[in-house]
Amino acid sequence: MSTLIAHLRSTVGAAHVLTHDDPTTDLSAWEQDWRKRAHGRAMAVVRPGNTAEVAAVVKACAAAGASIVPQGGNTGLVVGGVPDNSGTQVLLSLTRLNRVRAIDGANLTMTVDAGCVLQNLQTAAAQAGFLFPLSLAAEGSCTIGGNLATNAGGTQVLRYGNTRDLCLGLEVVTAQGEVWDGLSGLRKDNTGYDLRDLFVGSEGTLGIITAATLKLYPQPAAKLTAWAAVPSMQAAVELLGLAQQRLAAGLTGFEVMGQFALGLVDKHFPQLRVPLWQDTPYCVLLENSDFESEAHARGLFESLLETAFEQGTVTDAVVAENLTQAKGLWHIRESIPLAQAEEGLNIKHDISVPVSSIPAFCEATDAELQRAIPGMRLVNFGHLGDGNLHYNVQAPEGVDGKAFLRDEEERINTLVFDAVARFGGSISAEHGVGSLKATKLPHYKNPVALSLMRAIKTALDPQGLMNPGRVI
Template sequence: MNSVAPSSFLVACTDAIGAAHVLTDPHDTAPYLTDWRRRYTGNACAVLCPSTAEEVAALVRIANQHRIALVPQGGNTGLAGGATPDESGAQAVLSLKRLNRVRDVDPHNNTITVEAGVVLAEVQARAAAAGRLFPLSLAAQGSCTIGGNLSTNAGGTGVLRYGNTRELCLGLEVVTPQGEVWDGLRGLRKDNTGYDLRDLFIGAEGTLGIITAAVMKLHPQPAAQVTALAALPSPHAALDFLSLAQRHTGPLLTGFELMSDFCLRLVNRHFPQMRYPFAEPHAQIVLLELSDSESEEHARALFERLMETALEDGLVEDAVVAENLAQSRGFWNLREHIPLAQAEEGLNIKHDIAVPISRIGHFIEETDAAIAKAVPGARMVTFGHLGDGNLHYNVQAPEGVDAKPFLAQYQSAMNRIVYDSVHRHRGSVSAEHGVGQLKIDEAAHYKSDVEVRLMKTLKAAFDPLNLMNPGKVLR
């Protein structure tokens, strides 16, 4: 580590949180300096590991005195480089992993109060122990933290019924850029007493302040969950099937994941134990799940009626309902192994985008055609949360083409094709991964001047010294 911070900064930090929690040795700091995708590697004058909100506040005040920028970091599982320092060595990483306490579980209020460094899987487990459900579910739930989930407004597989992380949060505790602690840990569903500060900090990726704790909503545990796979001829049919499923099952429909045929072929290629689920190929596969408060029998009866109607209407070409928990887990494993199979296949051009649900079929058709014209043979890995309009729309190099030079030659052009199409359909270039440093230029390019100016005004008002995660979200 090549520190450019004054030694007095490190001494003050050591006095505030103890020498064992001010990391400067390169061996100790290395895990904090590279993002999960290994796209970015930065440098830092120190990695600071406080254990309380008060210690975070003290470190922020010290950073202000020494004009040291802070990069908040949770589980370091982000996908847009939002928690990675720059290469200057002048910034400090502020790890929140030691803020890992569950402060309160209130079953009657259906809330859980947790610190920012609590791992998502632990929140789920503590909710389950109280007979409740915390519905946020992500592939990285064994290592991502609630602070990171809030900072990027993470989505996951349950958004259709439960909403993004923002919808699951009732209150926050935040350390401001001035080193003050705002206690907004109110477990209220209704609080109409002024500006909604909570929502400003959620999704801000640590650029307006540092989230140190949150009050999160809990829900009743479902009596049963039933999972099915349905094969469809097109994305348009998938949209019609989604509408039909919502009419038949209402709020019981908690998952509706779209996967192209190539996605599952790729999984089967690299994980042969995960077989293609149907005897014949189908253009699109939908994974859907019902969470029923009554019984498994009730959920299965709903599924049977839904599938009968969908088959009769020609929306669904084939279907299979999981007979047990193991088979249900197998269906979800197919979905969750798509990114892993992509990685095995080689580097690819990733896009985490959102368009209005009604436009998804048109977006896929038009954008696929534009990419095929620009790069004949390019393979599309299209999957995502159809129920909320979020697609992971990724471009794999043509068969047999070296992926690294393919990315070097086509990444910029592919991004422009995809993001221009997203913009035409009034969508977003980032749905659930955040902006970070990866999409900072694209986000600004597609926003209006008015919107960018308002965001910069907020940033300057909250963080006039620009020490809160600079170079992320906004330039």
Template sequence: MNASASARSNDSRAAFVTACTDVLGAAHVLTNAHDTAPFLTDWRRRYTGHACAVLLPADPQQVAAVVRLAREYRVAIVPQGGNTGLAGGATPDEGGGQAVVSLRRLNRIRDVDPHNNTITVEAGVVLADIQARADAEQRLFALSLAAEGSCMIGGNLSTNAGGTGVLRYGNTRELCLGLEVVTPQGEIWDGLRALRKDNTGYDLRDLYIGAEGTLGIITAAVMKLHPAPVAKVTALAGLASPHAALDFLAMAQRHAGALLTGFELMSDFSLRLVGRHFEQMRYPFAEAHAQTVLLELSDSESEEHARALFERLMEEALAQGVVEDAVVAENLAQSQAFWDLREHIPLAQAEEGLNIKQDISVPISSIGRFIEETDALIAQAVPGARMVTFGHLGDGNLHYNVQAPEGGEPKQFLAEHQKRINALVYEQVHAHRGSISAEHGLGQLKVDEAMRYKSPVEVRLMQTIKAALDPENLMNPGKVVRWNGAPRRAEEKPS
């Protein structure tokens, strides 16, 4: 870009910021470095970008006005919720020409309908607040994940977040009935339908869920609620291998059916790492087990019914040697302590030092083979590398992470081995017909790899959708899909 073009671009951005100030008010247009800093770095501190402004609209109408201004002044925008993402999807680039649109002021719970089992919420509502409101209505909002105290439902929808309840309730997509979206043209699509059956054409809702703000900005959603369970039984089971964990899963599904709401796999080293950095969280068994499963049953009948069912399951699992040992939570505090073990694994990894993280999925039946094969390949490539493997076994989603060898320098480990290990893991995932991103999204972290592993037909279809809905490529460019089509002004007609 020559000097005159650069000056015009700067003038255009300055005019855009001034126009946004007129719409939002000066207090909600942040340009000072101190004020914008929290919005410009992702949660893992892997990406830090620059922005011409951070904008905080208060309602969908203000979001739409900002988008229309962005289109007028040719400023790309990056939607952001709680900024807890792990793939850099809500972080602007380093050029300084993009604007972050934070949805945190859109934080109203608009409606709760207990008879329809739905809750209508704005994009900036924190996930834990939705759970609490549902609980107050004696209902369950089934999405649950480690960041629930700070992540926002708009971000959960934009990445199609998973969490610990997918086995029974599905991903965020399955929990959503309708959306309100600001399109790239600055229009508001009111698709807030609280219907479980609506067969009237293309499912626009599913286009926006998982699109990470590249096709439009989700401003509100109708989410499903479920009757609150009257009892839960939580336990830890020690097993010899991931193959045994798969046998145990099949057994648990046969005994419990829909009552099985959680089935989390954790490697021995994962739990040892938690104990190393959080002394109050002790290893739960007297003897070591290669794998531990955290399972939970949720019953709408009674605690006695749930415990009787669980006892029959464990008797069979122990008698057949599928499970080596088990510990059952006797009260709510113990149940929470078991879940705390699981949720502290990423925190313990952070305390241990920089590591290579993977959020992958493979068919459930392939998990045992995938872990064994890939562990062996990594051990050959990087002797001493420590595997921190955990995840949602019931839906095939593994957080397959690699820690530096004991005593090694984490930064040097990443510099020397990250690309090779990533490539190795992705090739294994591809060989098992899996996905390189299961629940964290692609963002900017995996967009190039996704373009490589998807078929040319699939890539072209994604690019066609992007080009049709966002022809000027102003909605979170560089995320999810690579598309370099020439932008054109709204008033220009295709030749």
């Protein structure tokens, strides 16, 4: 493999090919996943600076028979972007591909490199007078290529859709090192198969996304946030229906948070001052984006909450008076995963269930988990508006988290995933499959669908070198 390393250094520059041969080089930032669940060993970490270099790296790896693991910001939660322990895989980091190539105001699009950090794209769009609505907790470090590769969701899927829905075109390096330029900003193009949607969500198993053309939206005239206490999950679903009826497309966020999840934030980040959580099983965070005025937005919100109080779906509520207060409320919601990490290792589930079935799913699965593991603590929160829950299980008080994962993860995953299947849901809503759920997919995915997926994988990556062991 020394010949391949030499070739890669001549392609991207010696400074951008990192190996373990140099004792002063620490590769752990690339070789360990964000949750510290897996730590691999790469043959090399290669950091190309443009699409042509990515293509050259892929061609060299294909010729040498070396598999490639693409990586963006390394914020994934399903162990899909780190190498295995063989020391034979090339870790391809795309973070140097970080240009905003163009913003087309008339077409409401922006074309960007795959290594652009999501928050930087939001800022670039805002500076041009537009909104790029993809928003998630890792936006300060995740990259748009990773968002596309996993079809990331976030807090505004209810109004704007997943990352797939925000993408009009892609530039992709194939497994053979060819470049497909599909960056057209067209909203209508019926000239054959939709290759864009094939690569979005494929987690680097079919090709490497190097750039994308994304949708932009006008900035709303006003954005208001409310925090409401609700007496049950059923009440939260009823509040969602009422909000959709009253706010229509203005409802851009609807998050549900369980009492224990908020209690962890209050415990580990008391400076955030979590409102209303102590006397209610759930709280809901609503966002109303209005294109008329703040007065109009506030009037709609007040009318919505007044009706909700009358119907008993809300027991208490606060409406943010300014942007600072609104950011504070959202910061509480985004701090739940960090608070859970502070509490200890946990078993995460990123599931989706039809919204109408969520109350029954929670009631049945909560009870089944408690029967199986008395004292287990449920960290339930997520994007109720689109049926996506982060239905996480924390060890009972005083139980070692590492031992809990080792002894109980398989049993708990099976229990939760079986329940998801019974209620017509999915075991992965927005985090992807990676290697963490790859072995589970055959149990919960339609066999015909799996057969088609394998056929596509074989056709596009016949050598099996693109992120092997992920998805299928």
